[in-house]
Amino acid sequence: xxxxxxxxxxxxxxxxxxxxxxxxxxxxxxxxxxxxxxxxxxxxxxxxxxxxxxxxxxxxxxxxxxxxxxxxxxxxxxxxxxxxxxxxxxxxxxxxxxxxxxxxxxxxxxxxxxxxxxxxxxxxxxxxxxxxxxxxxxxxxxxxxxxxxxxxxxxxxxxxxxxxxxxxxxxxxxxxxxxxxxxxxxxxxxxxxxxxxxxxxxxxxxxxxxxxxxxxxxxxxxxxxxxxxxxxxxxxxxxxxxxxxxxxxxxxxxxxxxxxxxxxxxxxxxxxxxxxxxxxxxxxxxxxxxxxxxxxxxxxxxxxxxxxxxxxxxxxxxxxxxx
Amino acid sequence: xxxxxxxxxxxxxxxxxxxxxxxxxxxxxxxxxxxxxxxxxxxxxxxxxxxxxxxxxxxxxxxxxxxxxxxxxxxxxxxxxxxxxxxxxxxxxxxxxxxxxxxxxxxxxxxxxxxxxxxxxxxxxxxxxxxxxxxxxxxxxxxxxxxxxxxxxxxxxxxxxxxxxxxxxxxxxxxxxxxxxxxxxxxxxxxxxxxxxxxxxxxxxxxxxxxxxxxxxxxxxxxxxxxxxxxxxxxxxxxxxxxxxxxxxxxxxxxxxxxxxxxxxxxxxxxxxxxxxxxxxxxxxxxxxxxxxxxxxxxxxx
Numbered sequence: 001x002x003x004x005x006x007x008x009x010x011x012x013x014x015x016x017x018x019x020x021x022x023x024x025x026x027x028x029x030x031x032x033x034x035x036x037x038x039x040x041x042x043x044x045x046x047x048x049x050x051x052x053x054x055x056x057x058x059x060x061x062x063x064x065x066x067x068x069x070x071x072x073x074x075x076x077x078x079x080x081x082x083x084x085x086x087x088x089x090x091x092x093x094x095x096x097x098x099x100x101x102x103x104x105x106x107x108x109x110x111x112x113x114x115x116x117x118x119x120x121x122x123x124x125x126x127x128x129x130x131x132x133x134x135x136x137x138x139x140x141x142x143x144x145x146x147x148x149x150x151x152x153x154x155x156x157x158x159x160x161x162x163x164x165x166x167x168x169x170x171x172x173x174x175x176x177x178x179x180x181x182x183x184x185x186x187x188x189x190x191x192x193x194x195x196x197x198x199x200x201x202x203x204x205x206x207x208x209x210x211x212x213x214x215x216x217x218x219x220x221x222x223x224x225x226x227x228x229x230x231x232x233x234x235x236x237x238x239x240x241x242x243x244x245x246x247x248x249x250x251x252x253x254x255x256x257x258x259x260x261x262x263x264x265x266x267x268x269x270x271x272x273x274x275x276x277x278x279x280x281x282x283x284x285x286x287x288x289x290x291x292x293x294x295x296x297x298x299x300x301x302x303x304x305x306x307x308x309x310x311x312x313x314x315x316x317x318x319x320x321x322x323x
Numbered sequence: 324x325x326x327x328x329x330x331x332x333x334x335x336x337x338x339x340x341x342x343x344x345x346x347x348x349x350x351x352x353x354x355x356x357x358x359x360x361x362x363x364x365x366x367x368x369x370x371x372x373x374x375x376x377x378x379x380x381x382x383x384x385x386x387x388x389x390x391x392x393x394x395x396x397x398x399x400x401x402x403x404x405x406x407x408x409x410x411x412x413x414x415x416x417x418x419x420x421x422x423x424x425x426x427x428x429x430x431x432x433x434x435x436x437x438x439x440x441x442x443x444x445x446x447x448x449x450x451x452x453x454x455x456x457x458x459x460x461x462x463x464x465x466x467x468x469x470x471x472x473x474x475x476x477x478x479x480x481x482x483x484x485x486x487x488x489x490x491x492x493x494x495x496x497x498x499x500x501x502x503x504x505x506x507x508x509x510x511x512x513x514x515x516x517x518x519x520x521x522x523x524x525x526x527x528x529x530x531x532x533x534x535x536x537x538x539x540x541x542x543x544x545x546x547x548x549x550x551x552x553x554x555x556x557x558x559x560x561x562x563x564x565x566x567x568x569x570x571x572x573x574x575x576x577x578x579x580x581x582x583x584x585x586x587x588x589x590x591x592x593x594x595x596x597x598x599x600x601x602x603x604x605x606x607x608x609x610x611x612x613x614x615x616x617x618x619x620x621x622x623x624x625x
Contacts, residue, residue: 085456
């Protein structure tokens with residue numbers, strides 16, 4: 001597996017506070033990679049270390065297989081959308097993008113082409129001549145996203161890219177990022193786990209500056225091995241399902257009327273499981289409300305990081321009102 | 324791969340255009356031009372009053388040509404002797420007195436006030452980008468050193484334009500108010516002093532950008548810049564006026580590391596060896612201050 005980014009036992013401190021405590025991370029080339037963790041877990045620090053804005057105290061960060069970040073070598077190949085940084089307020093949208101593109105080494109013709117494409121991509125064509133300070137928060141965020149994709153960089157780091165965007169723009173940007181899968185490596189840090197789940201194919205859970213788990217999103221959520229059925233009325237044909245799927249772990253929650261079927265071997269793929277369970281349910285006249293592949297990434301995150309955050313109370317279950 | 328020289332030029336151009344967009348350069352130019360015009364007018368009024376008093380004391384009719392008495396005074400041997408005593412160099416005194424009075428006045432004005440204005444405008448240029456985080460959009464596209472030098476070059480370019488325009492403003496003010504006025508020689512002298520003051524102020528551009536690299540708060544950077552300037556003034560004062568020899572010699576030695584210690588050569592002397600030495604020291608000190616700041620900036624977390 002070729003790696004676009006690799007952290008090897010990286011340690012970073014701010015004064016006495018440890019931000020990264022021996023972080024190991026491997027980002028496969030061409031993947032859309034999610035970084036998930038609580039506030040202060042070290043996600044933003046990891047991104048800033050990647051592009052040389054911060055320097056590690058120990059360990060090393062390898063970028064695009066060429067050692068640690070070097071602006072001479074990596075300018076234009078690695079870009080960042082910083083989280084809380086403000087673009088120069090007096091800059092004009094188009095001029096600012098051209099300035100960044102020029103610093104990346106694009107020729108004037110490439111600059112024009114790239115900037116025009118980015119302005120169209122982020123719906124800012126009509127604000128091309130506006131000063132940044134006159135843009136709304138969402139527009140400024142779109143401009144910041146645009147600068148990160150200038151010149152087709154090989155590795156793009158996006159820190160909370162969709163925060164502050166309206167639902168329509170967020171969905172559009174999300175689908176446009178997804179279209180780049182395989183062509184660019186994109187690392188996304190976000191607290192909105194549904195975004196990570198929808199966009200990413202790999203995910204790393206980071207807590208207290210350490211990697212808790214790195215895997216594919218499909219593995220983390222059980223998307224490839226777990227089917228969850230929410231039922232309404234009718235008697236569940238549990239024995240028939242068990243006998244039809246001998247290599248599977250089957251759980252039935254009668255209170256919530258939720259049936260979970262997890263493939264424990266490679267004998268049963270999810271479509272086969274689904275076919276057999278649905279046939280059994282329909283034959284028994286059971287009403288089926290919902291079929292879901294795997295758990296949510298949020299649940300996976302809570303489960304994986306539970307031991308890392310012992311002081312915090314367990315989160316409420318989704319969809320259950322607390323009184 | 325884009326060369327560092329091209330990146331440096333991009334950063335310098337952006338620095339100037341950002342100043343224009345933010346109207347910062349307009350404020351700077353307005354300050355320079357209004358300041359030099361106002362000071363020139365004050366100086367002319369002062370000259371006129373002196374001339375009027377002189378004529379009255381001598382019982383002569385008041386001259387219609389303001390400035391004519393000053394011109395005569397300028398050429399008198401007694402005055403030349405006084406100036407030679409002040410600068411402790413007869414040759415230099417003769418050279419200075421060959422320059423029209425307004426030209427000399429502009430030289431003093433630009434050399435005295437340009438450091439203040441440089442600190443006021445340049446010491447926030449990097450710190451405010453650190454403060455707002457906008458530097459983070461640039462520093463993965465451009466080496467830190469290239470960015471810092473580009474910004475310094477942009478500031479130096481603005482300074483040159485500001486000084487040349489302020490010389491124009493001073494000349495126009497004098498042309499409007501004085502009848503006895505050597506227009507050509509005064510214009511030449513003002514342009515020459517604008518250039519000399521610019522070379523001298525490069526040391527302060529280096530100082531301001533050096534300070535700006537160390538402090539992330541623009542207000543703190545400005546305050547530290549002014550405190551440093553005040554400290555330099557104190558050293559200069561001790562070097563010039565202290566009575567105790569040890570104190571005086573110590574201050575004079577320290578002043579060799581300060582721009583003030585080379586102002587005489589850079590601004591007021593005209594022979595090539597002294598002028599080149601003054602320019603070289605001003606530029607070298609600017610690079611030195613910039614380098615000190617960069618030593619911190621190159622390692623700082625952004």
